[in-house]
Amino acid sequence: MSKNEQHWEKTRGLLFVTLAIWFVFSIGIFLFGAEMNEVGGPFGYPLTYWFTCQGSLGIFVILIFWFAGRQEKIDEEFGFSEREDS
Amino acid sequence: MIKGKFIDNLPKVYGIYTGGFIGFIILMAIGEQMGMTAKAIGIAFVAFTIFIYALIGYLSRTAQADAYYVAGRQVPTVFNGMATAADWMSGASFVAMAGGIYFKGYGYMALLVGWTGGYVLVATLLAPYLRKFGCYTVPDFIGTRYGGNLTRFLAVVVLTVASFTYVTAQINATGTIASVALDIPFQYAVYVGLISILLCSMLGGMRGVTWTQVAQYIVLIIAYLLPVFWISNEIGAGFFPHFMLADEVARIAELEQQYGFVKNSAGDLANVPKGLAGITKAHSAVNATPWAFISLALAMMMGTASLPHVMMRYFTTPSVKAARKSVGWSLFFIFLLYSSAPMLATLSKLSLIDPSLPTGIIGKSIAEVQAIDWYQNWNQANLMFVSDFNGNGTLELNEFFMGGKAVVLATPEIAGLPYVISGLVAAGGMAAAMSTADGLILAIANAISHDVYYKIIDPKAETQKRLTVARVLLVVIGFAGATIAAMEIQGILGSVIWAFDFAMSGLFFPLVLGVWWKRANRQGAIAGMALGLASGMGYLIWVRNGGSGFLGITQLTFGIFGSAVSLVAMVVVSLMTSAPDAATQKMVDNVRVPSGRSVI
Numbered sequence: 001m002s003k004n005e006q007h008w009e010k011t012r013g014l015l016f017v018t019l020a021i022w023f024v025f026s027i028g029i030f031l032f033g034a035e036m037n038e039v040g041g042p043f044g045y046p047l048t049y050w051f052t053c054q055g056s057l058g059i060f061v062i063l064i065f066w067f068a069g070r071q072e073k074i075d076e077e078f079g080f081s082e083r084e085d086s
Numbered sequence: 087m088i089k090g091k092f093i094d095n096l097p098k099v100y101g102i103y104t105g106g107f108i109g110f111i112i113l114m115a116i117g118e119q120m121g122m123t124a125k126a127i128g129i130a131f132v133a134f135t136i137f138i139y140a141l142i143g144y145l146s147r148t149a150q151a152d153a154y155y156v157a158g159r160q161v162p163t164v165f166n167g168m169a170t171a172a173d174w175m176s177g178a179s180f181v182a183m184a185g186g187i188y189f190k191g192y193g194y195m196a197l198l199v200g201w202t203g204g205y206v207l208v209a210t211l212l213a214p215y216l217r218k219f220g221c222y223t224v225p226d227f228i229g230t231r232y233g234g235n236l237t238r239f240l241a242v243v244v245l246t247v248a249s250f251t252y253v254t255a256q257i258n259a260t261g262t263i264a265s266v267a268l269d270i271p272f273q274y275a276v277y278v279g280l281i282s283i284l285l286c287s288m289l290g291g292m293r294g295v296t297w298t299q300v301a302q303y304i305v306l307i308i309a310y311l312l313p314v315f316w317i318s319n320e321i322g323a324g325f326f327p328h329f330m331l332a333d334e335v336a337r338i339a340e341l342e343q344q345y346g347f348v349k350n351s352a353g354d355l356a357n358v359p360k361g362l363a364g365i366t367k368a369h370s371a372v373n374a375t376p377w378a379f380i381s382l383a384l385a386m387m388m389g390t391a392s393l394p395h396v397m398m399r400y401f402t403t404p405s406v407k408a409a410r411k412s413v414g415w416s417l418f419f420i421f422l423l424y425s426s427a428p429m430l431a432t433l434s435k436l437s438l439i440d441p442s443l444p445t446g447i448i449g450k451s452i453a454e455v456q457a458i459d460w461y462q463n464w465n466q467a468n469l470m471f472v473s474d475f476n477g478n479g480t481l482e483l484n485e486f487f488m489g490g491k492a493v494v495l496a497t498p499e500i501a502g503l504p505y506v507i508s509g510l511v512a513a514g515g516m517a518a519a520m521s522t523a524d525g526l527i528l529a530i531a532n533a534i535s536h537d538v539y540y541k542i543i544d545p546k547a548e549t550q551k552r553l554t555v556a557r558v559l560l561v562v563i564g565f566a567g568a569t570i571a572a573m574e575i576q577g578i579l580g581s582v583i584w585a586f587d588f589a590m591s592g593l594f595f596p597l598v599l600g601v602w603w604k605r606a607n608r609q610g611a612i613a614g615m616a617l618g619l620a621s622g623m624g625y626l627i628w629v630r631n632g633g634s635g636f637l638g639i640t641q642l643t644f645g646i647f648g649s650a651v652s653l654v655a656m657v658v659v660s661l662m663t664s665a666p667d668a669a670t671q672k673m674v675d676n677v678r679v680p681s682g683r684s685v686i
Contacts, residue, residue, distance in 0.1 A: 008678055018210050026203035026387060030379050033192070034372040044332030049370040052195040053428040054328065057202045057421050064209045064414040071214075072407055080681045082405045 007078040014074060018067045025056045096165055103138075104304050110134060111308075115506045124505045125269060131509035132267040132516055135305055136282045139298045139520065146290030146297050151549050154291030154556065155222040155532055157402040161296055166408075167415025169299035170399040172306065174201075174420055176252075177259030177519030178582045180306060183424075185490030187431040191367045193374035193382075197583075198424050200383035202417060204390025209413035212391060213400040215601040215677050217409035220684025221401065223529070224394035224593070225537040230686060231600045231673065232611040232666075235542050240615040242533045244592030245394045247619065249526045250567065252393075252585035256523035257283070257564075258571040260516060266467075267512045273572050279520070280568040287524045288557055291532075295524045296402060302517035307422055309514020314426050317433050317501040321443060327429040334436050338369045341439055345448065345483040354475045362471050362487040369435060377638050385643040389586025392593040395522075395529035406680035434497040439483065445500055447472075448483055455481050460499045464492055527567065531559040583642050584626070591622030591648025595656050603660075604674050610660030617655040622648020 001009075029036065033048045041047035041055070075081040092099070114127050152158050161169065179201075186194040221227045225245060229238030260279025265272045286298040314327055324330025347366050358364075367373050390396065399416075400409045441449040447458070452474045455461055464470040469489035472481055488496075494515070498507040535556035540547055547555075596614045599606040625644040629635045639647050665671075676685050 004675060004679065011678070015210050018206065022203060022206040022210075026199055026206075026383060027380050030196075030199075030383070031376045033374075033376055033379060037370075037372045043329045045335060046370050048372055049192070049335065052192065052198055054425045056199050057425055060202050060206050061414060061417045061421050063206055064417055065411070067206075067210060068407075068410040068414055071410060075407075075680050080679045082407055082681050 003078055007074065007080060010074045010077075011071065014067065014070050018063065021063055022060070025051070025059045029056075093160055093162070096162065100165075100300060100304065103301060104308075107305060107308065111506065111510060114509060115504060118504055118506050124508070127505055127509040128267040128512055129269075131513040132264065135513045135517060136285075136520075139301060139517075140282065140285035142298045142301055143286040143288070143290055143294040146294035148290050148293055149550065149553065151222075151552060153293045154553055155401075155536065156398075157291075157293040157296045159402055160404050161402040163403060163408045163412040164415050165300050166296070166399060166403055166412045167417075167419050168303040169296050170396065170412070170416035171419035171423075172299040172303035172517070172521035173295075173399055173525040174396055174416070174522070175306065175423055175518050176522040176582060177256055177263075177515055179423065179427075180310065180518035181259065181491050181494050181515050184427045184430040184434065185488075185493040187428050188435055188493045189363050189365065189367065189490065191369055192372050193367070193378060195428065196374070196379045196382040197386060198427070200386025201390060202420060202424060203383065204387035205413055205417040205420075207387060207391040208396070208400075209410055211598050212397065212601065213413050214406045214409045214680065216397060216597075217400050217403060218406045218677050218680060218684060220686040222536050223533045224397050224597070225533050226541075226686070227600065228593075228596055228611065228615075229537060229541065231670070232596075232606075232608040233670065234608050234612075237608055237611050237615070238537050238541060240612060241593065241596070242537050244589065244615055244619050245533050246530055247623075248393065248585045248589035248592070249395060249530050250563075251588060252582055253523055253526040253530070253563075253567045254570045255582050256519050256526065257567045259519035260523065261568075261571060263512055263516045263519065267509075267516070276568050276572045279516075279523075280564050282516075283520050283523045283527065284561060284564050286520065287528050288560055291553075291556065292398075292402060292528060295521075295528055298524065299521045302521040303419065305517040306514040306521075307419070309510045309517070310423050310430075311426060313498045313503065313507050313511060314430050314433070316503055316507065317437070317497060318429070320501050320503065321433065321437055321445070323433060323436070327433065328425060331429055331432050334432050335370050337440065338432065338436055339371065341448075342368055345439075348482065348484040350475060350484055354473070357473055358487050359468055359471055362469070362489050364484055364487050365435070365439070366484075369432070375638075381638060381643045381646060385590065385645045386583070386586055388590040388594050388649060389645055392589035392597060393586065394533070394589070394593075395525040398529060398532070399525070430497065431493060434493045434500075437497070437501055438486070445502070448481055448486065450481055451479055452481050452485075453479075460496065463499070464488075464496050469496065523567075527560060527564050530563050531556055534563075535559050581642075587622060587626070587643065587645030587648065588619065590645040591652060592619035594649050595653045599656060601674070601677060604671055605660055605665055606656065607660050607663055607666045607670075609663040610656040610658075613659040614652045614656030618648050618652025621651040 037046045037048035039047040041050035148154055216227055219227050225238050225241035228241035261272055261276030264278045265275030287295045318327035319325055323334050403409045403412050437443055437445040439448045440446045447455045455472055469492040471487040473485055475485050539555050540552050592615045596611045622644050625647045626641055629641045673685055
């Protein structure tokens with residue numbers, strides 16, 4: 001397998017992991033919205049309510065930064081990273 | 087004070103700017119104490135901020151295509167994040183979102199999840215690759231990846247349909263705020279708003295819009311957060327509302343139980359002014375089916391990843407790596423406002439319906455409520471209304487009506503905050519609507535000038551001529567939008583949500599598969615865009631004309647149908663026709679590797 005193909009395989013792997021987490025917090029948990037709302041969540045808010053106000057939103061922010069870091073590591077591993085930027 | 091290149095001094099420049107703006111707020115507060123009228127403060131806030139944006143727009147003027155179309159590709163990640171957040175958060179996000187949560191609760195909050203979750207798709211599927219591609223516009227990517235003028239043209243059509251739907255609502259919002267703050271008729275205020283918008287973008291294109299959007303983000307976030315924190319402290323709900331409103335949320339649920347949601351008769355409702363609503367849905371309970379929630383969130387997420395005015399912001403970063411990180415910063419800055427909207431809705435609702443608070447009006451006598459100053463003001467502005475339907479002389483939950491905008495606009499006044507805050511909020515709403523309108527108008531004008539004029543009609547045109555065409559188009563599209571906005575057919579065009587559905591119907595899969603599926607070819611892309619947009623639009627027209635719809639897909643989520651058709655059409659047609667040539671395959675390989683020269 002060429003270097004490019006290996007790089008793309010890893011990139012695709014990271015995509016699937018990222019999208020799986022995204023799916024859970026954007027769609028998965030809301031399948032059980034009514035049941036989850038009976039449970040107390042962080043800061044004492046009902047759990048589903050908390051996810052729609054803060055939880056899912058905050059998780060997306062962290063997820064994107066995490067993804068960006070991991071993807072950069074993959075790029076570096078194959079020497080595909082850009083050098084001179086921030 | 088400022089030495090060296092502008093880009094290197096950004097933190098300092100915007101630091102001084104923020105300090106100056108806070109100084110201006112304090113100055114206005116002192117002015118209020120010294121007897122400045124509410125109207126004068128409103129005018130000062132709106133006029134001062136517009137003047138600053140116009141100044142930034144003038145200072146960013148340029149005659150270079152690279153600066154005009156992609157701000158020279160040197161916008162640092164954090165600042166591009168702020169600019170994207172301003173680009174993204176429209177007048178509707180600023181003025182109407184808290185109101186939507188206030189009235190509709192959980193079912194509406196799918197939009198919060200959808201309008202943030204979409205950025206995960208942007209970061210993983212598209213932004214870094216389109217940045218590597220090195221295109222000026224979104225249709226530029228489609229046209230080059232798939233080849234052919236028809237693909238490019240179809241992409242421009244989808245972009246225009248989606249963005250134009252959106253922009254009339256934004257110009258309308260600038261007009262509404264300008265007409266209230268400057269006290270001029272709406273028909274003229276729309277054009278005042280338009281001229282302010284064009285001042286930011288005409289001379290500097292994307293460069294001008296970038297630096298004004300950063301300035302607008304700072305104004306809008308201060309204008310949103312300051313009242314939320316202040317009100318929370320004022321009514322003793324907690325000094326950091328986001329972490330401390332659990333008791334208030336529980337108290338609202340308790341009051342809802344106690345009052346009950348009494349349904350008004352149609353005859354009673356006929357007396358309520360148009361556009362006002364009562365509280366009919368539970369605040370924090372789950373009041374929508376899973377599919378209703380998920381389908382709306384999903385449509386907004388896929389729409390986010392297809393809207394060209396957002397995508398093109400990531401063309402301005404210095405590198406692919408910076409584009410990825412910049413998406414994270416964008417969402418962080420959006421998160422600051424979106425996570426505050428439900429808190430504002432909670433504070434607003436509690437201060438109105440809790441009889442144990444001095445501001446609570448439910449349970450008071452109708453005559454007493456009608457005598458309150460702020461009630462009279464907002465009643466006159468057609469945003470509040472009470473009526474004693476059951477004739478018992480006391481205000482019940484189902485006898486109090488409010489416009490969606492009032493949650494953001496009136497709550498500061500209800501909680502007893504000084505008028506300077508209301509002026510600040512007007513400036514914030516103006517900033518939100520202007521920044522989004524600028525991004526949208528620029529996206530349309532750039533696509534037509536770059537993709538239709540330069541790439542299809544006159545490929546030999548010189549830079550100067552191209553930029554002249556781009557600027558003329560900017561003005562023409564702006565005036566077209568303003569003219570439609572002035573006609574006030576808001577019921578038809580006001581739905582910001584439609585823009586997302588149009589964009590996802592026509593563009594989501596052609597964009598994503600262009601990067602992630604090498605086998606996707608020109609014929610497939612043409613089928614995907616044309617059939618996707620046509621079927622989405624067809625479904626919308628069908629449902630609006632009394633069609634029953636299917637699978638629970640409504641006129642707010644028709645993009646799910648459109649994009650499904652688009653996907654199937656694109657895959658089937660691609661597989662039925664020959665694979666793209668070796669040069670195109672190599673181009674896709676090149677896009678997938680961050681390092682090296684850009685593709686175009």
